[in-house]
Amino acid sequence: MRYITIALAKGRLTELSISLLEGAGIDCTELKSNSRKLILTDEKNKIRFFLAKPADVPVYVEYGAADIGIVGKDTLLEEGRDLYEVLNLGFAKCKMCVAGPKELEGRMDSITITRVATKYPEIARMYFRRKRKESVEIIKLSGSVELAPLVGLSDVIVDLVETGRTLKENGLVVLDEIADISARMVVNRVSMKMEKERIGKLIQDIRKQL
């Protein structure tokens, strides 16, 4: 039997992903053991795991280096990879939003937004091109995006909003919602065909827990 390889996003999704896999009868002891090994296995079920930076998970899965991946919808939207998105796992929920100073509230259509700061340049570009039919200047940042409109780097930001507290404390408001975000399970297009039975069963076993 071939190994089925699962790529897990390192970070806030890891623990919940592991408990779902355990619930599906997969032995994750090696995965939880804080080992330095990069690839961990469940020999009984012939399953291999590895942890990767979230943005890399869709890449591994698209290329077939991993058959299955667990990763946030934000990463999937940003990476735009050609994958099967088979399950909404429902955890790590938040929203991808356009946010900006309060003065812009309700006036999104009347102004010409020129500069957008974000960690998600592709999502921002797609939103402004498709939904607002605007050409904008995207400024890619790596963190603390809320700072950008405050110091005049950009007019608005595109970012994940969970509780909205950071926005509020900095005098920013949500101007528009782009997408609902949560953890998803993705499958390589070829693996889904070649390993239909095993992957199908795994999907079912995980779905039962949701």
Place this chain on the structure above:
Amino acid sequence: MKPWNLYTPEGVQDILFEACSQKRLLEDRLRNVFRLNGYRELETPTIEFFDVFGGERGLIRQESMYKFCDSKGRLLVLRPDLTVPVARVAATRLKNQDFPLKCCYIGNTFSFDELGGGRQHEFTQAGCEILGINSPEADAEVIAMAIEAIKATGIEDFQIDIGQVEFFKGLMEESGLEEHEVEEVRELIDLKDFVGVEQVMDRHKVKDELKTIILDLPKLFGPTDILQKINYDHIGQRASMALDNIKAILRILEDRGQAEHVSIDLGMVQSMNYYTGIVFRGYTYGIGFPVLSGGRYDKLISKFGRDCEATGFSLGINMALMALERQKKLKPFQKEGCLVCYEEGARKSASELCRELINQGIPTELDILMEDIEKTKEYAVRKGLSRIIYVNRDGSRKEYPL
């Protein structure tokens, strides 16, 4: 300073000796299989006018094409595909030919699409097309040919998934969804996003029975018997005909003994603007992308001013090679060939021997190093030859196996 003179552009590659001979071998085998099955090869130019592929209602995104201008300022492209040029030929150069016509091609195509996982910007495609006929027999023939082609590459473990774009179009027609919603559903089904499809359906009043089938679409793939599970009662005439079409094709494939590798995927809804009937893809282990794809495209040739039905497929040779490599199925390197060396004054008889061996079909080279036997052996080993023959002045020979 010439900063780039040592490099090749992104997405193109030098293919050196061993890899090159593997690739040629594969191409030769495919060419032979096509020829033995009655397909005639044609060659179209590497450069075409942009308008052939792009322009209004273009088939291929302009961002993915290599573009440049001719001396009159007209926009040219490096061909991104080989089916479209064949369609152009069918509508123009072949307009007086009797149809049906079976043709095939092997050639390089160019595209700026994503790199990696076996995908290059320049890649070789081998394919077959049957022009001027719409029948389940023709579609089955093309699928059978695709199976023969994959087998010819040496890939043993593979699967051909068959879908029918009319099935999806028929269901959508019945559902009464608006065009942009149909596109949304199509995208979601393509992603096998079960939840997303449900959300769209919940927003609309679609008959429950029909809704169930649409919701099931992402799951409607697997062995051919899943077709039996679909209830014809609520899907409408267009989708029913699509199902009958797949079943007819499957029966033909069974009679031809080629149903073994075939399965169904009714959720295969990519390239809907291109294909008009059956669609199929070939998958194997070791690579994350299909190794071949094809289908019926009855509207394409009319773009060039002639109504002509057509069906065909193309196989990615680079992708097939990568799969073979990953599956460790590439033939291992074998020592072959002979180096003929000679004592001073024996050049004439050495070169005669050389010619003789070449005529027998043995790769043979006459020594040009003129070094001692140790150095000569080193060269021959490096080259992968199987022996050295040393010719003496008196006509006697000594053989050194390697």
